[in-house]
Amino acid sequence: MAACFADLFTFPLDTAKVRLQVQGENQVAQAAHSIQYRGVLGTILTMVRTEGPRSLYNGLVAGLQRQMGFASIRIGLYDSVKQFYTPKGSDHSSITTRILAGCTTGAMAVTCAQPTDVVKVRFQASVHLGPRSDRKYSGTMDAYRTIAREEGVRGLWKGTLPNITRNAIVNCGEMVTYDIIKEKLLDYHLFTDNFPCHFVSAFGAGFCATVVASPVDVVKTRYMNSPPGQYHSPLDCMLKMVAHEGPTAFYKGFTPSFLRLGSWNVVMFVTYEQLKRALMKVQMLRESPF
Numbered sequence: 001m002a003a004c005f006a007d008l009f010t011f012p013l014d015t016a017k018v019r020l021q022v023q024g025e026n027q028v029a030q031a032a033h034s035i036q037y038r039g040v041l042g043t044i045l046t047m048v049r050t051e052g053p054r055s056l057y058n059g060l061v062a063g064l065q066r067q068m069g070f071a072s073i074r075i076g077l078y079d080s081v082k083q084f085y086t087p088k089g090s091d092h093s094s095i096t097t098r099i100l101a102g103c104t105t106g107a108m109a110v111t112c113a114q115p116t117d118v119v120k121v122r123f124q125a126s127v128h129l130g131p132r133s134d135r136k137y138s139g140t141m142d143a144y145r146t147i148a149r150e151e152g153v154r155g156l157w158k159g160t161l162p163n164i165t166r167n168a169i170v171n172c173g174e175m176v177t178y179d180i181i182k183e184k185l186l187d188y189h190l191f192t193d194n195f196p197c198h199f200v201s202a203f204g205a206g207f208c209a210t211v212v213a214s215p216v217d218v219v220k221t222r223y224m225n226s227p228p229g230q231y232h233s234p235l236d237c238m239l240k241m242v243a244h245e246g247p248t249a250f251y252k253g254f255t256p257s258f259l260r261l262g263s264w265n266v267v268m269f270v271t272y273e274q275l276k277r278a279l280m281k282v283q284m285l286r287e288s289p290f
Helices: 002-022 026-031 039-051 053-057 060-074 078-085 095-125 140-151 153-157 160-187 195-225 234-245 247-251 254-287
Strands: none
Touching: 002 039, 002 053, 002 060, 002 095, 002 195, 002 254, 039 053, 039 254, 060 095, 060 140, 060 160, 078 095, 095 140, 095 153, 095 160, 095 195, 140 153, 160 195, 160 254, 195 234, 195 247, 195 254, 234 247
């Protein structure tokens, strides 16, 4: 629930990030008729002007479907997997244990939710310039069927390897950083376990995750959005990016990525902590004999 709420709040930033990341590819350049996106606000305003406000939420249904499975696994199972990896008798989990737990739940989540991510990126990257503009997919379910029919079932899992790499890194950056920052803030009595503590921890987690994951995120987005045959592998995609656009291409869309991940983490973790607390109170009331 918290992840879906965060997606609703930050989805336009995610769409802007995707448009900036794929900018420079032949397919998008031809479809957009030389439309150039400049910065986060410029991208959002250009999309609203040329495609309408609804374009900012292209792929939202697939995005919410993704979070229902993806967040449930990578966030919901993190504490359980961390405890599983923690040696018996140990009071605290080491950083290595937390990183291992983050990588494990991140990889598990991608394996299950990859088709929803492919469809989400396809919708976000598609450009529609008016009512006569061709739409490849009539809806979310049609996108699943069309991709499976034209590219095979494997097409729905396109880019799984870079996505596993990306989300293992992101999960470590988010969950492990959030876990450590929150723990230190409480240990040093800088905050109590309340909103300011959750806000600072989530903001730090979002920044850390963006810095370490941005290069893999760009390669993942390009590869998943590419037509069959454009790239032979994620490595081929990465090498062509460097050859044609230089190493700075790995940080295309960094600002919207940070704005999106930072705000997404703040909304998600704050909502998650409040929901968890509320559900625990409900459970205690049910178990109370009075």
